[in-house]
Ligand SMILES: Nc1ncnc2c1ncn2[C@@H]1O[C@H](COP(=O)(O)OP(=O)(O)OP(=O)(O)O)[C@@H](O)[C@H]1O
């Protein structure tokens with residue numbers, strides 16, 4: 463029998479959905495097909511608006527979840543067509559859903575919660591494939607952050623016995639995983655990955671993102687602005703932590719920039735790029751790697767395509783070498799989607815998906831709700 467699962471992920475960048483179809487052999491993954499669909503502008507806007515309180519949220523959330531499943535179905539059909547596999551050959555789809563709120567323990571005075579819009583029943587109905595969804599809430603219920611979840615999969619893919627390596631995922635929000643030669647895996651969200659850069663770039667150039675980091679590369683990092691941004695309490699927190707657009711959004715950026723209105727926009731872009739590099743690099747350096755210093759850093763997520771960011775990050779962690787995961791056979795935009803294919807399989811096998819050392823949960827938990835085909 464084939465042991466194949468599909469992972470579907472759309473992250474905080476709100477650029478679109480990535481999907482991969484993975485075959486598992488003795489727990490080792492092989493990506494058989496990959497597909498991506500950009501968000502139609504109106505859906506992107508709908509999700510963006512749902513990140514803030516607003517009128518008739520329940521209705522708008524339900525409509526957006528339906529539209530998301532339409533994209534999911536297109537990707538699943540594409541993956542099946544590419545591989546020639548029938549729906550019956552797929553054990554499960556891991557469908558992350560779209561995060562519109564994330565208020566983990568310690569982030570707000572309210573009861574902790576996380577919200578991924580999704581309609582897994584509709585996806586199971588339309589694809590006739592078992593769907594696993596709602597991956598984060600069980601970890602949160604167990605006192606964890608519910609994020610990041612990819613470190614367990616990073617460990618699965620990139621851990622090398624006797625070596626200390628790290629994996630950096632630069633999506634809308636950036637998260638990092640430490641795979642030390644000795645001791646438990648660690649991981650956290652460092653803060654903004656591309657989210658602030660994308661916002662600023664779109665506002666000043668009309669482009670959704672700074673292609674290859676060229677615009678940032680034309681500006682100068684403004685040290686006073688960087689220091690000001692780094693005073694944000696989230697960056698000072700040590701230990702488990704996760705965040706999202708709940709904290710790092712357009713109004714937040716505008717407030718931060720009030721005293722810096724005179725700066726050329728390209729300098730602000732350069733500084734926001736440096737902020738991402740600095741918060742990642744300094745967390746990696748600050749971690750205690752014991753007798754085996756950090757030897758190597760893998761980078762995935764869309765930020766790995768930003769040459770200016772990669773240069774700044776390399777300078778921050780120098781002399782530790784930095785490479786995109788593509789060089790390990792894992793194209794940078796596949797890794798997160800593959801992680802949810804893996805998490806779906808973990809759920810089906812009754813195995814935990816979280817790492818308590820990363821999320822702070824009371825213990826390992828089986829993640830996700832299962833919607834049978
Ligand atoms: N060629 C490129 N040059 C510069 N930046 C790029 C390029 N391609 C992608 N990006 C950046 O990567 C982002 C998308 O990254 P990715 O798909 O990893 O994010 P995500 O999955 O939404 O995020 P998250 O990890 O937060 O879930 C884009 O919004 C853009 O900022």
Ligand SMILES: CC(=O)N[C@H]1[C@@H]2OC[C@@H](O2)[C@@H](O)[C@@H]1O[C@H](C)C(=O)O
Nearest residue numbers: 474561564609610611612635637651
């Ligand atoms: C709540 C939520 O959706 N968080 C995302 C987001 O995007 C990156 C970072 O913030 C990470 O914590 C997480 O995604 C990845 C896939 C994770 O859970 O590991």
